[in-house]
Amino acid sequence: MEVNPKLKQAKPGKIISIAAVLLVVVLIAANSFATVQYGHIGLYKTFGKLNNNMLSPGIHLKIPFFQSVIQVNTQVTKAETDTSASSKDLQPVSTHVAVNYSVNKDSAYNLMNNIGGSFDAVIINPAIQEIVKEVTAKYPAEDLITRRDVVAGEISDLLTKRLAKYDLVVNDINIVNFKFSDAFDQSIEAKQVAQQQALKAENDLRRIEIEAKQKIAQAQAEAESLRLKKQEVTPELVQLKQIEVQEKALEKWNGVLPTVTGGATPFIDIESLTQK
Structure with a gap:
């Protein structure tokens, strides 16, 4: 039995139609959801207009093809800027500044609606450069x-x-x-060397003064000791020393009287004994 040729032509067309419908359904389904990443706030954008309804992290529905969700990072972000300026004493100085900032979650809509996603280049970097120049000019290098x-x-x-x-x-x-000119860096280094040398000279002077004071104190102590010793030598002490010497001489005497010509008695230097 032969198949009607019209039926043969109809089947492929029907399959294509079904496939097209399925494709459209898949595309619509895929564009009906949006995901807001952790650490971000989502905002609906419909026909180019921003909606102030903020979306928390997670999956959210949206109108396919006509609505999108933009994400605003609310985590701490770092902005680094190099700024060239002059100090109060007109020294050229280059400053590298790193600023950690974040977007206020409750005000993400205002920021994106008024400034846009490139707020770091539009607002943050120019503000950093202007303020760094202003503050740098207040201080000497x-x-x-x-x-x-x-x-x-x-x-x-x-x-x-x-x-x-x-x-x-x-x-x-x-x-x-902070980066300064080579001439300024050399002057700072020379100043530090001079300060170190001056400090060393000051320490040496203090050491010499201390040593001199120690010597004076030692000499004064020795002089005072000698003075006290002289005060201790009294006539009674001299007489006592003479008696002690005579007693020691008697202890060592062997009982033989010395032979003395001219009748003179032996001379004992008592004063030399008292000086010991």
Whole structure:
């Protein structure tokens, strides 16, 4: 039995139609959902208009092809900027600053509606450069080095006030590096060497003064000791020493009287004995 040729032509067309319908259904289904990543806030954008209904992380429904979901990162983000300026004493200085900031979740709609997704380039970086230049010009070059924490604190305060207008929160700021001219670096190094040499000379002088005072004190102590010893030599002590010497001489005498010409008696230097 032969099959009607019209039926043969109808089957392939029907299959194509079914496949097309299924494809459209799949596309519609795939574009009916949007996922908001962790650490982000989602905002509906319908026909180019932003909706202030904020979406939390997760899967959300949307109108296929006509509606999209944009995501705003609310996690802490780092912005790094290099700024060239002059110090108060007109020294050229390049500053590398790192700022940690975040988007206020409750104000994500205002930020995206008024500024857009490139707010870091439009708002943050220009604000950092302007404020760093302003603060750097208040301090001499040496103070920028020795008072870095004070400089960073002032930059942080000004930047916090500036970015608060755009619902941006400054979490932390770090001055990574100050870079000066080679001539200034050499002058700082020479000054440090001079200070070290001056400190060494001052320490040497103190050591010499201490040693001199020690010698004077020692000499004074010896003189005082000698003075006290002289005060101890009294006529009674001299007489006692003479008696002690005579007693020792008697102990050593063998009973034989010495032969003396001219009738003189033996001479004993009592004064030399009392000096011991």
